[in-house]
Amino acid sequence: MRFAFCRRTFGAIWESTSAFRPRRSPRCAASTSVAARGDPIYEAGVQLGRLLRTVFLADYFVNAAFRRELLRVPNRGEAVNALKRAIYSGRVAGYQAKRDDEMQAVADALSLLANIVMAWNTAQIQAILDRWANRRQLIAAELLRRIAPTRIEGINLRGVFRFPVERFAEQILPSRTASIKAAAR
Numbered sequence: 001m002r003f004a005f006c007r008r009t010f011g012a013i014w015e016s017t018s019a020f021r022p023r024r025s026p027r028c029a030a031s032t033s034v035a036a037r038g039d040p041i042y043e044a045g046v047q048l049g050r051l052l053r054t055v056f057l058a059d060y061f062v063n064a065a066f067r068r069e070l071l072r073v074p075n076r077g078e079a080v081n082a083l084k085r086a087i088y089s090g091r092v093a094g095y096q097a098k099r100d101d102e103m104q105a106v107a108d109a110l111s112l113l114a115n116i117v118m119a120w121n122t123a124q125i126q127a128i129l130d131r132w133a134n135r136r137q138l139i140a141a142e143l144l145r146r147i148a149p150t151r152i153e154g155i156n157l158r159g160v161f162r163f164p165v166e167r168f169a170e171q172i173l174p175s176r177t178a179s180i181k182a183a184a185r
Contacts, residue, residue: 072146079150084114086152121149 036042059066088110097103125147129139165172 079148083150084110087113118149
């Protein structure tokens with residue numbers, strides 16, 4: 001509520017000065033920030049930033065629910081990072097990923113695996129919640145907000161995984177199976 005007023009005020013100041021702002025690329029904006037220090041609009045923005053920070057800190061120290069919510073969000077992000085470290089705790093060797101696009105592919109693969117684990121956990125949690133709902137054992141919404149699908153206790157991350165690729169070869173690689181069938185004739 002308090003922030004809305006400050007955002008509206010700052011937005012109005014920002015929009016009213018758009019005619020006076022030079023059109024520059026984002027790359028040049030960082031180099032010109034020092035030159036704006038004497039500008040009254042810059043000083044107004046600095047003071048508004050200090051005001052917003054003061055309001056935020058007052059809310060943080062006074063409002064326990066606000067503080068809990070702010071501390072919960074980074075914990076969720078850190079839980080996802082811990083899941084990724086549990087999936088792959090080693091280092092990526094230089095021969096595995098030398099270029100930026102290869103490193104991005106490795107990071108994306110790790111994110112995909114983490115998302116698969118979280119999707120599986122979410123499906124398991126939902127199945128349990130549905131069973132409990134059928135028994136009329138309802139869970140409070142406040143408790144449901146605190147459940148995160150990043151736990152790995154029920155998942156064997158260091159075992160040998162066998163996937164029945166033969167069963168799904170036609171769906172996975174339709175062109176290869178067609179060429180194998182053609183070669184067999």
